[in-house]
Amino acid sequence: MTDPRFTGGVSLGTGIGLRVPHYRHILSEKPAVGWFEIISENYMVDGGRPLEVLDRILEQYRVVQHGVGMYPGNAGGLDFDHLRRLKRLIRRTNTPWISDHLCWGSVDGSMSHDLLPIPFTFESARKTAENLRIAQDFLEIPLAVENVSSYAEFHDDEMTEWEFLAEVVEAADVGILLDVNNIYVSSFNHGFDPMDYVNFVQPERVAQIHIAGHSKYERFIVDTHDHAVIDPVWHLYARAIERCGPVATLLEWDARIPSFEEVWTEAKKSEQWRGSVGNPEAGDHVAA
Template sequence: MKSITATGGYGIGLRRDHYEDFLKGAVPVDFVEVISENYMVDGGNPLRVLEQVRKDLPVILHGVSMSVGSAEGLDTAYLQRLRRLADRIEPLWVSDHICWTRTSAHNSHDLLPLPYIEEALKVVCKNIEHAQEVLGRELVLENPSSYLSFPGDEMTEWEFIAAITQRTGCQLLLDINNVVVSAHNHNFSADDYIEGLPLERVRQVHLAGHTDGDIKIDTHDHPVSDATWDLYARTRPLLGDVAVMIERDDKIPALDELLEELTIARGFDSNNAIALREEASVSSNLRMAL
């Protein structure tokens, strides 16, 4: 099993479409990220594949159902299953989202927004502390994409997130695409958002695509947008040794296409990003023509 001491590098999300690519041999990535809930079972083919991939690559467990914003607290059985998976896989870290997804009687299977008020902040922090205690590790939490705001908000989203890290000691997963989406939808400055975060807490970066319109939708079914690349270019010099990955969850292309985007991301560390973006754009147009 490969060492998990690395904290930086470049990776992609491991999705079913690419299982065979990873099982056949080496893929030029530094790590993979998986959706935790897809593997929180005893046995089954997905878990067997993950264990095989984990022999060669570090893994990040990224959840979508912890629901740290739930006023009723966290699901202890869920946390225990997640702890068993983490103990089995030995991930780089365990991450989830700053949102809520469920009540005691219903799971929305969607990442729902929180009001940015002190009362909600206390709930979120209490839940994060509980999760960290059960899991035996710091959580890494992702900034949300959102489509509505609450009239009673007492602080900005970035102030809310900064307070979470200060009170709980958790780390951050900075989703650049989510910042672009929410900045457009709520008419705030994406750069102000970045500047307001405790960037020393950022452990990982997500780069993904969205659907444009009067309201941008975080669909993860398109290549990384120019706006997201541009914000990443301005943000990357402000970050330390972080893990950067391409996230695609729908209309998943061939592995080579994702690796082309990952090459662009790597280029920001070598001042060659513009040329790589142009080259990738030409390749994409050729594929569409064929």
């Protein structure tokens, strides 16, 4: 497959999610953001303000699509009506690649509207990879799959999550959207070393990285995207960059969204952490 990490041989650098509270600021102030990520399903509509704003954004910025409704882990296969609408949006945005989550979420047409975990078995890896191959061929664009945050494990698991991810992407020949915050969340909830995960991932498959904040409770962590990125997640990010190179990085902030300036300032910390790679002392001085 075409390497989805670069467009025209140039890394996209740092971006943030395009969110409604920031529409007015972006359109009026035209901030110097590298790129915006959109949730595909928010714009898979026939008209209205979302598409009007999106078209204005597209006049000035690169936009990359990120989905939440493909559900490649569904045992019953893919929703081709969803894929057809997704393909229309792809043609509108000219996104260099698309991404979605390594999860399942619907049964017999009933949607959970959630990112449900897949059992880490060879059979589920085979079926998920088959769905991803079909989706990538149908959409005619490079596809990357994101590791999700996890709050439950299956007794029938036959491998670790990172082994499962590797099994799927190799069989499907797709990229990885590596979410280092999700790795940290799952590692806390399930008691594994998050650095083992980052060190196992195939660096040539990583098309994009997500960073985000989360909420910590007494017994578990929830991937809420409503806080700044914490220092341990930044260190996972630095290791991922060390292994994968300066791939496109996206800060997610989806709840209790602060001002555009605060979100963009947090996102730009990734540039400092990228600069700290190879200089361990540099990262110690980056506020997180």
